[in-house]
Amino acid sequence: MSAATIVSLPDQSTARIPKMNFLTxxxxxxxxxxxxxxxxxxxxYLISISFFFFVGGSLAGLIRLELLTPQTSLMAADTYNKxxxxxxxxxxFLFLVPSVPATIGNFVIPMMVGARDLALPKINLLSxxxxxxxxxxxxxxxxxxxxxxxxxxxxxxxxxxxNTHVISTGLAIFVAGFSSIFTGLNFxxxxxxxxxxxxxxxxxxxxxxxxxxxxxxxxxxxxxxxxTLVLVVLERTVHIGVFDPAYGGDPILFQHLFWFYSHPxxxxxxxxxxxxxxxxxxxxxxxRVFGYTAVAFSSxxxxxxxxxxxxxxxxxxxxxxxxALVFSLLTMLVAVPSAIKIFNWAFTLYKGSITFETPxxxxxxxxxxxxxxxxTGVFLGATGTDIHLTETYFIVAHFHFVxxxxxxxxxxxxxxxxxxxxxxxxxxxxxxxxxAIVTFIGFNFTFFPQFILGTLGMPRRxxxxxxEFQALNVFSTAGATILGVGYLLPILYLTWSLxxxxxxxxxxxxxxxxxxQTQSPPLTENFPEIPIVDHEAYDYEWLERQQxxxxxxxx
Amino acid sequence: MSDSTSTANGAVVEVHHEHPPYxxxxxESVDQQFDATNFAMxxxxxxxxxxxxxxFTSYLIMRNWxxxxxxxxxHQLNIGWGTANTAVLIVSSFTMAMGVWSAEMRKKGxxxxxxxxxxxxxxAFLGIKSIEYTEKWEKFHVPGLHWSDSSFLNPASxxxxxxEYHDKPLAPDMAAKTEMYFFxxxxxxxxxxxxxxxxxxxxxxxxxxxxxxxxxxxxxxxxENFGLYWxxxxxxWIFLFPLLYLISRY
Numbered sequence: 001m002s003a004a005t006i007v008s009l010p011d012q013s014t015a016r017i018p019k020m021n022f023l024t025x026x027x028x029x030x031x032x033x034x035x036x037x038x039x040x041x042x043x044x045y046l047i048s049i050s051f052f053f054f055v056g057g058s059l060a061g062l063i064r065l066e067l068l069t070p071q072t073s074l075m076a077a078d079t080y081n082k083x084x085x086x087x088x089x090x091x092x093f094l095f096l097v098p099s100v101p102a103t104i105g106n107f108v109i110p111m112m113v114g115a116r117d118l119a120l121p122k123i124n125l126l127s128x129x130x131x132x133x134x135x136x137x138x139x140x141x142x143x144x145x146x147x148x149x150x151x152x153x154x155x156x157x158x159x160x161x162x163n164t165h166v167i168s169t170g171l172a173i174f175v176a177g178f179s180s181i182f183t184g185l186n187f188x189x190x191x192x193x194x195x196x197x198x199x200x201x202x203x204x205x206x207x208x209x210x211x212x213x214x215x216x217x218x219x220x221x222x223x224x225x226x227x228t229l230v231l232v233v234l235e236r237t238v239h240i241g242v243f244d245p246a247y248g249g250d251p252i253l254f255q256h257l258f259w260f261y262s263h264p265x266x267x268x269x270x271x272x273x274x275x276x277x278x279x280x281x282x283x284x285x286x287x288r289v290f291g292y293t294a295v296a297f298s299s300x301x302x303x304x305x306x307x308x309x310x311x312x313x314x315x316x317x318x319x320x321x322x323x324a325l326v327f328s329l330l331t332m333l334v335a336v337p338s339a340i341k342i343f344n345w346a347f348t349l350y351k352g353s354i355t356f357e358t359p360x361x362x363x364x365x366x367x368x369x370x371x372x373x374x375x376t377g378v379f380l381g382a383t384g385t386d387i388h389l390t391e392t393y394f395i396v397a398h399f400h401f402v403x404x405x406x407x408x409x410x411x412x413x414x415x416x417x418x419x420x421x422x423x424x425x426x427x428x429x430x431x432x433x434x435x436a437i438v439t440f441i442g443f444n445f446t447f448f449p450q451f452i453l454g455t456l457g458m459p460r461r462x463x464x465x466x467x468e469f470q471a472l473n474v475f476s477t478a479g480a481t482i483l484g485v486g487y488l489l490p491i492l493y494l495t496w497s498l499x500x501x502x503x504x505x506x507x508x509x510x511x512x513x514x515x516x517q518t519q520s521p522p523l524t525e526n527f528p529e530i531p532i533v534d535h536e537a538y539d540y541e542w543l544e545r546q547q548x549x550x551x552x553x554x555x
Numbered sequence: 556m557s558d559s560t561s562t563a564n565g566a567v568v569e570v571h572h573e574h575p576p577y578x579x580x581x582x583e584s585v586d587q588q589f590d591a592t593n594f595a596m597x598x599x600x601x602x603x604x605x606x607x608x609x610x611f612t613s614y615l616i617m618r619n620w621x622x623x624x625x626x627x628x629x630h631q632l633n634i635g636w637g638t639a640n641t642a643v644l645i646v647s648s649f650t651m652a653m654g655v656w657s658a659e660m661r662k663k664g665x666x667x668x669x670x671x672x673x674x675x676x677x678x679a680f681l682g683i684k685s686i687e688y689t690e691k692w693e694k695f696h697v698p699g700l701h702w703s704d705s706s707f708l709n710p711a712s713x714x715x716x717x718x719e720y721h722d723k724p725l726a727p728d729m730a731a732k733t734e735m736y737f738f739x740x741x742x743x744x745x746x747x748x749x750x751x752x753x754x755x756x757x758x759x760x761x762x763x764x765x766x767x768x769x770x771x772x773x774x775x776x777x778x779e780n781f782g783l784y785w786x787x788x789x790x791x792w793i794f795l796f797p798l799l800y801l802i803s804r805y
Contacts, residue, residue: 117581119591185598193591223602227609231742238699240738242613248732253616257609530583 004355006284006510009426015503017424021521036121037524042107043422044128046415049095049103050491052135056090057487059083064446064480067473072463080463081148082164086138088151089169093176094135096407097265100272101218102127102183104414105211107422109187111515112205114196114533116525119189123182130179137172141165150461152262155243155254159235167236170229177222177229180268184218187211196514198533205513205537206295210275213299217264217271217306225261228254255317259310267306269403270370271299273410274341277363280413281345283511284360285352288538291344298337305334315386324383331381338374342367357509358429361436362413369405369443373398376451391461394454400447412439412490419494420508424520425501431493439486445479512543577774589776596780600787603750607791610746614739614798621732623725627707628736629802630720631696633687637800640683644789647676655782658775666771666778670762673785677755684748691737698738704730720803740799747795750788757781 009015022039032040062083066074075083106124110117118124141147147169149158158166191204191212232254235241243254282289289295311319311327319327345367354360376398379385389395419427449472454460458469465473507516512535518527535542575585582588618625654669694713695703706713707730710722725733761781764770770778797805 115581120595121579121581123595181602185595185602188598189591189595193587193594219598219602220605223606224609227606227746230746231609231613234738234742238738240698240702240734242617242735242739248617248621248735250616250620253613257612525581 004353005357006286006353006355007357007426007429007508008505008510009502009508010505012502015505017503017521018519020523021424021519022524023521025524034125036117036125038106038110038118038121038124039422039522039524039526041121041124041128042103042105045098045102045106045131048128048132048135049098052090052094052138053099053487054491056087056095057484059087059090061480061484063087064477066463067465068477070465070467070470070473075463077463078148081150081461082146084461085148085150086142086146089147089173090138091403092151092265092269093173094131094138096269096403097176097180098131098183099269099407099411100276100414101187101211101214101268102131102180104276104411104418105187105207105272106183108418108513108515109208109211110190110194111518111522111526112208112513113191113194114199114514114527114531115190115194116527116530118186119194120182120186124186127179127182127186130175130182134172134176134179137168137175141168141172144168152258153229153232153254155232155235155249155251156245159232159241159244160246167233170233174226174229174233177226180218181222184215184222187215188219191215196531196533202293202296203533203535203537204296205275206278206289206292206299207272207275207513209296210271210278210299213303214268214271216300216303217268220307221261221264221268224257225265228257228261231257252314252318255314256310259313260307263310263313264303264306266399266402267302269407271302273366273407273414274299276410276414276417277345277366278341279511279513280359280363280417281348282538283417283509284357284363285349285354286510286540287348287352288536288540289344290347290350291340292537294340295344298340301337302334305330305337309334309381312381312386315383316390328381328383332378335374335378335381338370342371342374356433357416358427358432358436359413359417361433362409362416362439365436365440365443366406366409366413369401369409369440373401373406376401389454391459392454393450393458393460396460397447397450397454400450405443405447409439409443412436415490415494417509418515419497420504421515421520421522423498423501424504425497426504426508427490427497427501428493431489435486435489435493438482438489442479442482442484442486446476446483447479449473449475449479510540510543512538512540517546575772575774577772585774592776592780593783596783600783603787607743607746610739610743611794611798614743617732617735617739618798618802621729621735624707624729624732625736626803627710627720627722627725628733628740629800630716630722631691631694631706631713632740632800633690634800634804636683636687637796640680641792641796643676643680643683644792647673647680648786648789650676651782651785655775655779658770658778661771661773663765663768663771667762667765670758670765674755674758674762677751677758681748681751681755684744691741696737698734698741702734702737704733707733743795743799747788747791750791754781754785754788757784 022037032044035041062074063080066072066080072080106118144165147164147166149162149164149166153166153170191208231242235243240247241249243249243251245251278289278295309327309331311323312331315324376394380389380395380398416427416432453469453472456469458465504520506519509516514531514533515522517531578585578588582591650669650672654666654673657665657669691697692701694706695701696706704727706716707725708727709724710717716722761770761778
């Protein structure tokens with residue numbers, strides 16, 4: 001790695017964390033549990049989603065260990081079904097959906113728009129409590145014996161054939177859904193109504209735009225999942241309902257309602273991550289994001305198109321050929337705004353002064369892996385290839401490239417990027433660069449072989465497989481071990497840095513967002529005075545002039 | 556601009572100038588506060604539309620598939636009670652609107668009166684609904700729990716309904732689908748009733764607060780936003796009534 005860096009830290013011998021900040025303002029457990037401060041709620045969210053990520057990740061480790069051998073050696077087939085179901089439920093509903101919005105978004109969006117807090121602080125806190133209730137219900141489900149429907153709750157499997165804890169899981173997801181609705185609602189209101197004077201829509205950082213788009217999906221999609229799960233729970237309790245063909249219901253209706261949310265949910269998971277990448281790429285190449293308006297509108301376009309592609313999950317489930325044709329075309333259309341983003345980030349890098357701090361390394365990982373994940377999504381959107389590849393490991397590899405290679409990389413990128421703002425201290429640079437590289441290598445080892453396995457025809461969701469697939473599965477499991485190390489490292493060194501990290505100062509990255517123009521960690525009310533915005537987003541010359549002014553006035 | 560100002564020795568002095576007490580700390584002005592909370596309420600109602608949308612979609616598909624069963628099953632509902640409930644809700648929407656108006660006009664007595672009337676009408680709706688639910692239980696029309704097809708296999712066995720509609724007996728497989736109708740009937744009206752119960756609980760809280768003089772000092776946001784919720788719940792019923800009660804009448 002070259003020595004070039006944009007990091008500028010205050011003189012460590014005199015620098016101190018500001019005495020008055022949102023972490024120190026009040027003490028005691030109650031001041032946290034009853035807080036209305038978006039930054040504290042974001043911190044609560046960060047701790048809780050890290051916990052569930054750890055649980056979900058451990059389950060992933062168990063899955064990979066079981067698949068080391070072709071036979072069911074570590075656990076019985078029905079246990080395996082429960083393990084991958086719980087892995088999916090926890091990772092999707094308790095980690096990926098709230099990951100960037102509820103933690104990083106919660107923390108920075110009010111500051112980015114120049115507000116003191118989200119519009120509805122109590123609703124924000126309520127959202128965290130709902131999340132925690134949902135989390136406890138999921139833990140209860142696991143303790144009581146788990147559920148084995150897969151995270152998709154396919155009816156009539158979930159309503160008729162299985163005797164596991166579908167009801168408690170369904171209700172948990174119902175509650176988690178409202179937690180996510182309230183987060184999305186809060187963001188939309190805040191972005192519309194709480195912007196500082198001069199902060200026009202096209203001066204907003206792109207992170208705000210992408211979270212706005214994701215919030216639209218949360219607000220409009222999640223209630224449909226909620227009512228679907230209520231109907232599943234009712235169907236299981238009174239043994240009559242609209243989904244089970246044995247009672248005269250329509251299992252395809254379940255699929256339509258479920259994927260009407262769960263496809264947009266994929267964009268709920270990825271859009272905020274794309275926002276992180278926009279911020280990071282611009283900051284570490286010292287350039288305004290190329291095609292700002294196109295990137296902003298592509299987020300909204302993804303949200304809008306995202307609502308009209310759900311049936312591509314159902315090509316083999318008996319929808320009509322004409323519907324498959326239309327949904328296939330629409331699916332390919334949604335790849336366009338995603339490609340716009342990737343190309344614009346690439347053009348942002350072009351002739352930029354690129355430095356390779358940890359957030360940027362994760363962002364590079366994101367761009368490569370998301371591109372592969374997205375392109376394979378187009379393969380799957382084509383009806384012909386889909387029929388061969390669906391329900392194989394190709395699907396597993398595809399969505400892990402998008403969700404883990406994309407969103408998780410973006411999440412880690414964002415956590416490292418805003419860590420100095422959040423805690424006032426830097427993370428250790430060298431070891432975190434190592435972690436970013438280890439994660440990237442481990443990820444590719446884990447999931448690339450699964451593309452090959454899928455094309456060869458290995459079906460997903462089985463505990464056993466034919467022996468000829470073993471070599472690639474061993475590769476995948478070995479990669480998962482490396483990936484595990486890559487995820488454990490940040491937990492260790494970020495905790496270490498809370499006490500021993502270098503004091504970061506207000507703006508270690510020389511970034512332009514309003515959140516960097518205030519102290520780190522910020523005051524409870526974010527700004528001593530509400531800023532008046534007179535410059536575009538990513539205006540590095542404005543930043544330079546600001547700093548010259550400061551030097552002049554101090555001198 | 557700011558509510559708190561740091562002084563030289565680091566102590567924070569709270570400076571409240573020209574802020575009404577009901578303005579929350581993080582808003583710049585009362586207008587902004589009203590705008591934001593009002594907008595949030597409309598968004599919440601949008602999620603509610605999507606929430607009920609799932610039920611309405613299921614209803615429309617099942618109704619198309621099993622139309623004869625839905626017609627005969629709907630004859631079991633009492634249009635008199637349904638109409639009465641529709642009237643009750645429409646009047647309650649009027650009293651709620653008057654409540655908002657009284658709050659805006661800062662008339663405390665009238666506000667309490669209209670909120671209480673709305674409360675009473677809401678309870679009346681639930682009372683009528685429970686009469687209807689009881690009747691369903693007595694006639695074995697509660698799907699899954701207390702169910703029998705006999706009123707549809709042999710309509711003449713139920714002289715009260717038969718004398719009005721003269722329904723023909725349904726074939727056994729179609730008669731079984733009347734259970735689907737009642738499943739949707741209970742799911743939809745039950746979800747609506749749940750919203751009514753939540754609304755009445757909030758109303759109770761609001762009446763207590765109104766007696767203490769809240770809402771009539773110029774801060775009407777809470778009353779106005781609750782009014783939006785109450786009207787929304789009414790509108791859901793306006794769709795439920797024809798879809799469930801009047802299938803063979805239009």
